């Protein structure tokens with residue numbers, strides 16, 4: 001009787017069954033399976049291959065649709081020129097938008113009147129609110145006059161910076177010790193590093209609700225740096241509890257390629273999610289924590305958890321600031337102020353429209369609002385009691 005070796009015998013068996021043999025070893029069989037099956041119970045037919053191809057094609061199309069949606073969203077949240085975006089409403093719609101979100105400067109008297117008997121607490125985003133959006137995010141320095149205005153605001157009102165940036169990095173930009181800093185979209189909160197006159201609440205607060213994600217964020221940061229190196233202009237920033245992929249300097253033609261690279265990394269991390277800001281893709285933990293929750297936490301830390309004697313004012317320009325605007329709207333307390341060149345859907349009550357593309361003039365309206373607030377406070381302190 002002809003002796004057949006183990007290897008040959010396996011080949012003969014599998015050939016008879018029309019099975020795709022991927023790897024056969026003398027001491028066992030490894031991966032002797034059709035790609036979509038765990039057991040060799042029936043032949044892997046041409047129909048099975050057809051189904052497999054259709055499944056692959058469907059998955060590819062689904063991924064492509066997702067990338068297209070991402071790129072549309074990147075365009076919508078990152079208007080580059082005033083007339084470049086399809087989302088820009090026509091003039092009458094713009095007028096209607098202004099009616100619903102009037103300028104915080106023209107409504108200044110009404111805003112301060114609403115604070116009668118209440119403590120104003122200021123919340124400010126950083127990029128695009130206190131500093132201009134610049135090509136290199138590491139160079140987003142705050143103008144000297146803005147720092148002076150912010151310092152005066154912080155001397156007169158409890159004040160917090162709420163940003164997607166790493167807390168240490170934004171502190172190095174702002175360099176003012178008497179403020180609260182909420183970095184990484186509020187996932188890294190720290191109280192003033194020097195004594196502050198608002199001693200009602202817990203000043204030494206340090207709160208990091210996503211600390212368990214630190215190793216994962218470091219890993220994802222490395223992976224994104226490696227993956228996006230082939231996209232000219234892409235810059236990945238480690239913000240401690242979240243990662244930013246800036247596309248300010250990426251040619252619009254490469255946005256889809258960049259989105260695909262980010263998607264391929266993110267697919268490996270189901271506990272992380274993607275959000276978008278102005279010319280930035282942001283990867284964050286899926287925990288229910290955002291700038292809105294940070295605002296609530298800070299009000300509590302300041303001793304105003306359920307108080308009616310407080311008027312929070314939040315100024316921001318980003319999609320992520322909408323979470324804070326929504327909290328204020330839902331509480332029916334305080335005001336959100338959106339900084340924007342163009343009308344867009346928002347939960348903010350008021351707007352501050354950047355008057356110019358010119359870098360030196362950008363954000364002049366924010367500075368003007370802060371200045372008027374400080375002047376009003378000084379005047380109201382001087383005024384004799386009724």
Ligand SMILES: [Mg+2]
Nearest residue numbers: 125127128318
């Ligand atoms: Mg911003």
